[in-house]
């Protein structure tokens with residue numbers, strides 16, 4: 001089978017598409033024929049070695065989220081059958097979903113909601129878990145509250161809008177001009193362009209403010225929060241101000257994955273895909289993403 005690998009930490013120009021053996025599932029694992037895998041900014045952190053807890057073993061695979069069909073299973077697997085259409089999450093220590101096959105523990109694999117394509121389902125786990133963590137676990141979102149989402153059409157932002165709506169919140173979103181229509185389609189109640197943003201009209205309006213991109217700092221956000229409002233920030237650590245209280249650095253737990261899967265089965269989530277590329281064409285696209293040239297929406301590799 002074909003798989004994208006790297007043999008040392010570095011950048012995307014060091015990636016190669018190689019022929020390797022199909023992996024064998026351990027007793028609690030599934031073997032999945034991957035139909036789609038989504039790209040996340042953290043893939044680049046792992047490739048660069050700038051991510052906590054990575055083991056020193058090489059070669060390593062790239063990619064965390066996937067969707068596909070069950071092709072085999074270990075002896076302890078009870079929840080799935082051959083041919084099931086599933087999606088899931090590899091875990092940071094694993095060997096990468098930019099591959100024709102993966103093995104993953106059954107706890108990290110979920111039945112694909114039938115209304116989602118493989119490509120859409122492959123976009124869900126990491127960004128869904130992060131948005132759920134930010135709004136529900138950290139933000140303690142309650143029905144009827146107002147949520148301000150800065151960067152509401154990126155990977156995490158688009159799930160944050162929809163999770164907030166699922167829990168009955170009012171959503172004020174910011175994004176670039178090119179994605180304003182998408183922001184409304186996924187349910188944002190008010191949409192503003194972030195480059196022309198004047199925060200004064202939002203004074204004391206937000207119960208939760210979630211920042212996914214750009215440069216807004218704690219002092220910028222504070223005036224828009226209600227008195228007991230919560231600020232959640234998912235940007236990498238170099239943007240962190242010491243006063244932040246809800247900086248999210250440990251993104252994915254089983255609780256989050258389960259919760260996002262439940263929401264995906266109860267709601268009709270819309271996943272915005274900006275770009276689809278084949279596994280064969282993936283490396284030039286990964287190099288482009290590393291240079292900051294991203295489409296509006298998720299980039300998905302299609303196998």
Ligand SMILES: NC(=O)c1ccc[n+]([C@@H]2O[C@H](COP(=O)([O-])OP(=O)(O)OC[C@H]3O[C@@H](n4cnc5c(N)ncnc54)[C@H](OP(=O)(O)O)[C@@H]3O)[C@@H](O)[C@H]2O)c1
Pocket residue numbers: 040041042126127130150151152153154155156157174175176177179194212213214215233234235236248249250251252294296297
């Ligand atoms: N801590 C965690 O657990 C965790 C988990 C996942 C991701 N992250 C981090 O969170 C960030 C977002 O992840 P993602 O997957 O959502 O990335 P993404 O899909 O690339 O989205 C980036 C978002 O930032 C917006 N943006 C870009 N420039 C902006 C500006 N000047 N002002 C306001 N917004 C701006 C983009 O808006 P447009 O598309 O409209 O330009 C887009 O909504 C990344 O830095 C990632 O590393 C952290």
